[in-house]
Amino acid sequence: MIVQIAGNVKYPITLDPTVWIFDDRKVTYDEAFGTGEKEQDEEDELQKASMRWDREIYQQKIDPPVNRSISRFEREKILKETYLMDLKPFISTSEPASDLSGVTLETTDGDVEVTVEKMRQALALFSVEGRPLKEDGPLHLYWEDGSNKDEPIKGVKKIIFR
Known part of the structure; x- marks a missing residue:
């Protein structure tokens, strides 16, 4: 492979x-x-990226950075x-x-x-x-x-x- x-x-x-x-x-x-679903997907991706950024900043304030696990939604989408x-x-x-x-x-x-x-x-x-x-x-x-x-x-x- x-x-x-x-x-x-x-x-x-x-x-x-x-x-x-x-x-x-x-x-x-x-x-x-x-x-045709591209625009909605781009908005969803932007929103997810924003959430990841917020979560990452929050994590850095509390703990050292760690590998982020895949959320259940992302896993189902994959x-x-x-x-x-x-x-x-x-x-x-x-x-x-x-x-x-x-x-x-x-x-x-x-x-x-x-x-x-x-x-x-x-x-x-x-x-x-x-x-x-x-x-x-x-x-x-x-x-x-x-x-x-x-x-x-x-x-x-x-x-x-x-």
Whole structure:
């Protein structure tokens, strides 16, 4: 269930998508591809962030900071939603060379060639209804513009910059 970023990069990286469910950078499928609930979700997220901030300030006055556990509501939401992760931070951290010719995606169905520009706008689907992708995973790749929303690249196991 791991994915490697390798090839013509300064720092090869191994990604574990199973832990992204706890990452604050994840976005829901609906948020990524705009199905109308985005505004309400943004308000809810803002309200939750405000509550977390207040709770954190209060905690620092009483006790030293500790890891915040997930509330019951957040836990139930995690188990119902489909999530994607933007790959830009991971690609940036791996520091690809400036003279790249393309990217090869090793998948369960064979290699897929994509441009570096496309790869820089990749969103990785890693969880459907709170569960990791086991059968055709560990990742499905979508483009930010939604151009392959109906036909993502499935079964991505390795990303090779060349």
